[in-house]
Amino acid sequence: MPLDGQLIGFLGGGVMAESLIGGLIKNGIVKPEKIFVSDPDEERLQLLKEKTGIKTVADNLQLTQSAQLLIIAVKPQVISEVLADIKQNIKAEHSVISFVAGISTDYIESYLGGTPVVRVMTNTACLVSEGASALCGGKYAESKHIDIAKTIFSSVGKVVTVKEELLDAVTGLSGSGPAYMYVILEALIDAGVRVGLPRKVATALTTQTMLGAAKMVLETGEHPGRLKDMVITPGGTTSAGMYALEDGGLRVTLMNAVMAATEQSKQMSKGPK
Template sequence: MPLKGQSVGFIGGGVMAEALISGLIKSELITAENIFVSDPDTERLMLLKEKNGVNTVENNIELVKSASILIMAVKPQVIDEVLSEIKAHINKNHWVITFAAGITTGHIENHLGEIPVVRVMTNTACLVSAGASALACGSYAAAEHAEICQEIFKSVGKVVTVKEELLDAVTGLSGSGPAYMYVIMEALIDAGVRVGLPRKIATELTVQTMLGAARMVMETGRHPGRLKDMVTTPGGTTAAGMYELEDGGLRVTLMNAVMAATEQSKRISERLK
């Protein structure tokens, strides 16, 4: 067990932190008594304590003194304030995991010194243990830090490792990706209603169809294009539908959406430097 004998501290107790806390406890990577949370919202802390049995602390300094793995679960615009606050209390036993958008490992190293940092880009599906996360190690992070970070995020979904310069692309694809899927899902549901299906049935069929398609790719290991061809009979209904998708430019539009989101992520990172 990678987290045996260690303690985890969440600086920030928002919904993503709550998802990770729940995943860690359910997967038995660590017990609630070894998890600490700080947050300026005392009601939020009370909720986390009552729901998960974790330790809540009054401030970030107390949290740093209680935990060795520090997870930065705060908004990018306040992270510099947090880093300045805890800097004097960081020692050789500490290391940092951050999923604050646009905050590089180098940015944190510049504030805290030669400390291991692992940066993660994840998405909201962590809330239902189906997240897609990518991690990148900073200059001082070793294989053991990457392994522990992988285990933490595996508790709420899938994890891959990439070079840090690719995290903007990850943001554009899987970070923003759930929103793209929701738009497609909503359009399919509305189309089902337009051709006569009750909205409840159209919703159930659409959701299950998207889930089934994803599972087919994951469990068969086949290329999506090959699976598409298996459904598309020459001269059939799917072929007619596919023609309309190509004519409407759906494929290019989705590719452009990923590229636009990637470029916006790069611009945000530049502004935060």
């Protein structure tokens, strides 16, 4: 297994870090005592320690002394400060995985030199082990570093590898995608209530319908358009609903959302000011 014997250090103990830690432990990939976390919020660290059994450290420098694999899980606004903080302690045995939105491997390497860096774009569905993650390696990352990142993020969902220039598109599609899905879910639930269903019933039916539709695509391998056509009958209820969706420009609106988020990610990828 790629992670055999590795000590893992999380720089940042937020919700996404917690989801990864939970996935690693739950799937038996890493034992809790081999995971270290640093975070400026002492209460957060204590909570993680009590909840997962991992070890906590006082600061980022101590983390670099405790672990070889460093997972950067901080906000983009503080990445420069974090990298400047740890660069003096980076050794040849260290490697880095970053899932800081919009921060390129080149930017991290500009601080950490020849350290192997793998960049990952994931999403909040990691919290329920249904994340969608895309990753790429920096100029010093080898196949073993990619395999380690795949192992880690496979513990909380599906993983694909892409070229780094496509990670902005990944951010616009699946990184931001859960928010789009929630808006669609909310609208369908409200519509169910509007036509007379109790909200609890509308919520149950809508969420299961979205889950089932996604599962149909994944498990059948059919094109979504073909699966859509299988539901529609001439002059039927679904054809009437589809006409309303097309008339309202749903497709174009969703495409525009992905493109807008992708463009924003490109701007962020230029690095912190």
